Amino acid sequence: MNLDSIWKRRQQLxxxxxxxxxxxxxxDHFVIVLLFLLGALAYQYSEFVKTVTPDFLWGKLLIVAVFSGSIFIGKLATFLEPADQVFLLAKEKEWGSYFSKAKKYSLILPSILLFFLAAAAMPMLFAGRxxxxxxxxxIYATLILLKIIDLDLQELGLKIGxxxxxxxxxxxxxCAAILSFSIAIFFNPWVAPVLVTLYTMFLRKKVQVAYEARYPLYQWEQMIASEEQRKARTNRVINLFTDVPQVKSKAKRRKYFDGLLRRIEGNSNSYQYLYARAFLRxxxxxxxxxxxxxxxxLLLLFTPSAGFSLGLSLxxxxxxxxxxLPxxxxFNENMLYRLYPTQHADKFAGFKHLLAYLLGVEGxxxxxxxxxxxxxxxxxxxxxxxxxxxxxxIQFYMGGRTGKREAASY
Structure with a gap:
């Protein structure tokens, strides 16, 4: 099995x-909420653009900062496994083509996000003349070229300990990104991709060659640790919506929350006591x-419309x-808590009290x-x-969402 087939298999998985x-x-719920949120934000943004004047210097500087920071969105997805440093170490000279495929794949999602980011910034730049x-x-080409350089540097970083x-x-x-976008926005947008192209040629002919001569070998432990961190970040995002077996949370003692804990843990409900500590720790x-x-x-602070503020709050x-709700x-997989001499109805009541307190404070x-x-x-x-x-x-929606799954687990 060669490295190309290994890449295809891991990409498919x-x-x-x-x-x-x-x-x-x-x-369905998340998509509907997301559509309403994006629509409301688009409306507020369009109203804001109407107030922009040609001399809005702070807006231009903000766009330069956002564009410069956005090129660091997205890490190099290598799909490396811990066993690779043992079984595939002998093929180290052939890993160049593997990482080339990894860079192309890692560019797909950032290129989409950068497209929407550039498209969102254009109305403000139009209004500012x-x-x-x-x-x-x-401008979009400059974003993509700089992102390609970022992925090249990430690949080069796999050899730099x-x-x-x-x-x-x-x-x-x-610094190169700030300079490029400053020239694009304040002077001429067509000069920026030319400068980035020249910077890329210099980087690959001078800097990259020098570093490859100085760091010829891959840092396998660092590469695998970096990929594990990338996977962990992705799994944590997915875990916000559904359970991911690979995500293992660690309890942390947070003494500064003791005052809050005494308010939300309840005095007579054992489940509320457990949920309060699971929430904070x-x-x-x-x-x-x-x-x-x-x-x-933050969104409400910058939303002057009364009707939109009320909708955004809800x-x-x-x-x-x-x-x-998850x-x-x-505690469903923990059999010990089921030995508590309490009624099962106390579990729903305890969680309901905790959730009511949290949502009440937020509201x-x-x-x-x-x-x-x-x-x-x-x-x-x-x-x-x-x-x-x-x-x-709490009275209607929460019971319907948790009832079927809770009944199946008992």
Missing amino acids: HLKKFSRYSKYIFN TIGASDFLP DKKVRQKNDLYLA GTDYSGLFFRLLTIGV LFLYLTGFQL LYFH FLFAGIIFINNSWQTGLAAVALNAGFVWLF
Whole structure:
């Protein structure tokens, strides 16, 4: 079996895994919510673009920063396995073609994301009289060329054991990106891809050759560790929607949450006690809750429309509640907790109290921000709507989503 067949087989397994989990990620509820969210954001963005003037310097600088940072989105997917450093070490000189295929595959998703990012930035640049419609092509080409350089440096980094050297190369690339996009936006967009092409030729003829002579061998332990981290990040994202066997959360003692824990753990319900600690000590649920809370707060702070703010508040309450539902089944595989001398109904009641507390706090914070940005009448409406939504979600939606799976496990 040669390396080409190994790459094809591993790529097929990866695509098969993604297709299996994609139906859980892009479920009906999430797609509907995503469409509403994108539509609302597009409307708000279009309203903002109408206020842009040709002298909006901060907007141009922001686009330069976003474009420069976006080229680092996406890591090199090598699909390496720990056993490769033992059984395929003898073919080390043939791994160049394998990593060439890996770079081409790793470019697919970033190229799509960069396309939508460039397309989203164009209306703001049009409104600022910075560029025209025909300038989209050189800007997108500059993004793709810089991303290709980033993947080349990631491949080169597989041979460089010194982390500082890899960071220095990333810094040089970031400076080149800032310079290229500054020229594209402030002067002439067609000059940027030419400069990037020249930079690429210099990189491959001078820098890469020098590094390959200095670091001729691959750092196998580093390569496998990097691929394991990439897989772990992907699995954690999928685990937000469905259980992934490869994801193993580690409990962490978080003393700074003791005050919050005493408020949400309950005094008479053993299940609420367990769920509260699983929520705060686990690395998934609390992080998910605080991330969604932070994103919702930031969006509401920059949303002056009263109606859109109310809808956005309800949307993030739904997203938070929906993503926290897997916590209900967190202890299902643990037989010891079933030995508790409690009724099974206490489990649902304990989780319901915890979820009501978390969503209530989130809804109250959202209502407070809406009150600050709008009138007190809108703030009171937000309190009433959020409270009603939390009650409906817990009393009706949560029971329907958890009932069938819970009945099957008993």
